[in-house]
Amino acid sequence: MALLDLVGAPYRIVSIDINTPDHPTAELLAVNPLGQIPTIAMPGGRIVTESAAMMIAIAEDYPESGMAPATNAPERPAFLGWMVYLAANVYPAVRRYFFSGEIAESETARDEVRRMAMKELQRDWRVMEAAVDPAPYLLGRAPTALDLYTAMLSRWAVDQDWFRESCPKLAAARDRIEDDPKVATVWRENFLNFE
């Protein structure tokens, strides 16, 4: 949503409540067989699932926005690498933390899943913190979808004081992208831990 606002794309939101007994509905399963959100229908009837893929696809539909470095840009490999890193490591750990019941039944086992997920999440953020060199955005002077994806994922599950203290470079880059009024508006509506 924030990315759609940043690139200036028109869109219509279909709200889905994943905490109701009828989740996932047949309507959602028809477009995303895993029954997950987000899922997007793009111009031309293209359905895209997986948050990282849809952010890249949206950014590439609006090249003038600069939200995805061009295929021959020097920042391109790092952009793709970190987008996939977040999708392959951070998001699954967040999922295990919030949806521990999917992989463990007893309360004791679920507690352990949550504890281990948090440990992994903190390691994933520390690894990224050690590798980046924001200037002032993660890939240089201009923001990309990577700043947005990092900001969104870092607002989930981890303690915010821990994040700011342990990942000061990521937190500073996050402050920059969250300073954008379009991002701040979406964040205010979606994150209780923002501002």
Ligand SMILES: N[C@@H](CCC(=O)N[C@@H](CS)C(=O)NCC(=O)O)C(=O)O
């Ligand atoms: N790999 C997916 C994960 C999406 C995901 O876990 N979405 C959650 C909400 S944050 C969801 O739909 N949960 C409901 C469910 O799994 O049934 C992505 O990156 O988009």
